[in-house]
Amino acid sequence: MSKVLIHTIAKFLLLMLGVSVVTFVLVSLSPIDPVQANVGQAAYLNMSEAKRAQLAEYWGSGLPLWERYGNWFGDLLHGDMGVSLRYNAPVAEVIATRALNSLALMGCAWVISGVLGFVLGTLAGLWQNSLFDKLAKGYCFVLASVPTFWLGLIILMVFAVYLGWFPVGFSVPLGMSSADVGLADALHHMVLPALTLSVVGIANIALHTREKTVDVLESDYIRFARARGLSRSKALLHHGIRNIALPALTLQFASIAEIFGGSVLVEEVFSYPGLGQAAVTAGLGGDVALLAGIALVSAALVFAGNMCANVMYGIIDVRMGGDRR
Amino acid sequence: MTDLNSLPHSDVHTEAEFHHHHMHAQNSQHKHGAHLLQVEHLSIAFEMYDETKPYFQAQQRMVDVIHDVNIAVHAGEIVAVVGASGSGKSLLADAILGIYEPNAQVSGTIWFDGEEQNAQSLAQLRGKGISLVPQGVASLDPLMRVGKQVEGFGFPRHKRAERKAGRQELFARYDLDESVARMYPHQLSGGMARRVLLCCALMDNPRLIVADEPTPGLDLQLAERALDDFREFAQEGGGVMLITHDIELALRVADRVAVFYEGSVVEETSVAAFASPDLLEHDFSRALWHALPEHDFRSKRQDNA
Known part of the structure; x- marks a missing residue:
């Protein structure tokens, strides 16, 4: 019985790992630039270079994929699912409501x-x-x-x-x-x-x-x-x-x-x-x-x-x- | 007129006398002055699509499966219906139990205890006069405890305790431990399953048992015990129709044998007639006789050669 339980838990953890990696890879492959998508086309064009860089840092779009994943995963191990940038609230809270x-x-x-x-x-x-x-x-x-x-x-x-x-x-x-x-x-x-x-x-x-x-x-x-x-x-x-x-x-x-x-x-x-x-x-x-x-x-x-x-x-x-x- | 009820058959018919399409045996009794079960001119055909034609052009046609079957079971005897697999023997059992497929066309007459039956009245006799003993454990619900299944369903509350007591009595009689009642079908051995299925039939105090291939999968010793149980039931005044493909087994236990060949009973005779091929009427019966191990094993083809 305990063997089955350990197997199940191991399978579950592997699944979580796989799903999160795939999500991050897919998002990084997506042609959508989060800065452009979230401030709108017109505002983006009128924006200063410095402002753009500041926003890019906020969205983390400049960082390489593995570094972003590493940061996110490290936080997750501490029970922090991160902050939803779109809803400006902790992810756990957004998901819960x-x-x-x-x-x-x-x-x-x-x-x-x-x-x-x-x-x-x-x-x-x-x-x-x-x-x-x-x-x-x-x-x-x-x-x-x-x-x-x-x-x-x-x-x-x-x-x-x-x-x-x-x-x-x-x-x-x-x-x-x-x-x-x-x-x-x-x-x-x-x-x-x-x-x-x-x-x-x-x-x-x-x-x-x-x-x-x-x-x-x-x-x-x-x-x-x-x-x-x-x-x-x-x-x-x-x-x-x-x-x-x-x-x-x-x-x-x-x-x-x-x-x-x-x-x-x-x-x-x-x-x-x-x-x-x-x-x-x-x-x-x-x-x-x-x-x-x-x-x-x-x-x-x-x-x-x-x-x-x-x-x-x-x-x-x-x-x-x-x-x- | 003499009271026919209590007379052994020989006071009514002489042994080996031919009437109603069949010959009698020593145990054949006409209780209440009639056969326990009599089937006359029973034919079953199925409406099917012509499989030789393409899908959209196929017309429905009738396929004869059982053709003009006559057979009788007397009280106190075992009649074996012997025939090859796939010759329609199980359909005969279904017909007697009034279980018909919607696309079946049935004609003929069935009498039970001297009364002519129709599909509706046959259905009412199921479990109330006529009981089936099926082939094997596949006839039990795999997800239900055996005891509950033997006791059955649809009885008013006060009857349930009675049924339970009846089931316990039968289990004791057939050497089944009370713990068997709490088992599921997949936990039964072959011999246990056979006795449980017999108990299912006996629960309803039947007058006629239709046993549809009750012995395959059992070793010789278990098969013989199964047949002894049927013999015991017949001696208490019941009738048994034993449907089997095993001619040896049939000759060992039955009083009379109905030879089933290509959807029809070609000969209905006493077991004694199988002593010599000269007493048998039909070619197929004689072929069966020759196929018995203690005879010459000759097939019909060799006969002709």
Whole structure:
């Protein structure tokens, strides 16, 4: 057990190291000059040489890549993730405020898409080739091939612009002081982005669950359960759900990466101030400390998701747990 | 008229008498004046796409899998259905249990205990008169403890304790330790799995057991014990339909043998008839006789040569 733990920790540290190195290398390869990007084209042209040099030093764009990485990494070992130059605040603080928004959004989408996808897939498999199955399959195929940002735009147009049921963007009402923002306001603003993310996520889990349900229904143990007097749906309920849930759970935890990727696009479309939006801002503004911080946090989340899948698999699948009677 | 219920078959039919397409054996009884199970002119066909045609031009056509099958099981006897793998024997089991694929077309008549059945009434007999003993451990839910599976589902609360007591009784009778109830299927040995599956069937106090290839994967000793268990069940007045590809095993335990060949029962006769090929009607039955180790091992082809 301790061996597994050490392995896992070692893997995690290697992942963090790899992700941070890649982030720094990519930022240094990017053609964006952080000074130009952040002060604007016109201001940059009118700026004195001395001012430019001062700004370049502030952004650290003059330093070689390895020196910058070394400085950042040294601070990180002391628990300091650096300062976001773009937001003029410590990276940890920026991530903390935005992660709250993002995690609420992604958590909702993750749970909704998981539950709805599982139910939809199981019912479609149970009623294979019925009208319900055909509609469910059609829905999944269409959604699996729809780009997230496009769907976000459509949903925005229909529900926010034409129908006016939901706000067009942001996580709180405009012009309201943060002290007055209630939970209802926050939820009201989260509905459309969460809807977009869930609707896209359902397709994957539903199609896989449907396939597994069809397999399970043809299995010997369902045939035997039916031969003992259970109806098809009762047999599936008592003997199928756990067997179907195994791959669905793995898939759902592995899909955290996809939800994260989707949230970047969705947050952009809905101007939703979350991690995804901050990542885009940091990337375009050459804010390497913030970008590296977000990359580390998201990689850690995805890592944790996959690890959860592993652990839960061991708990649910008695065949993998060894002799635990 | 004499009361037929209590009479051994020989008071009704003479041994080796031919009626309803079949010959009798010594144990064959007509309780309640009827066969326990009688299948007449059963045919099963599947609607399939013509696989020789390209995808978009393929037309649906009917494929005959079981054709005009007649078979009867009397109370107190074991009838072995013997045939090659893939000849449609398992479909016969499904048909008797009323489990049909949606694309199957079934015709014929099935009587259980003298009453004509339809798909619906057969489905109601599942676990309430007719029980299946399946082939192996794959028929148990891999993620559920064995005891719970034997006890079964869908019973009202007061019945559950009764089922548990019944399960414990069966486990004791078949020499299964109470700890087996807490095991998962993958932890069972071959012999344990076989007894657990038999217990599943016996839980429901069936009158007819349909055993679908219950012995492959067991060594000879275990297979013989399995067959002894079926014999015991038959002696208590139940009927057993033993579906197998193993003619030797069938002759060792069964009272009568139905020879299954290319989706049809070509001959239904007593085991005694397998004493000599001259007593057998069909070429395939005689080929089976020749294939027995204690005979000459001659195949049909050599016969013709």
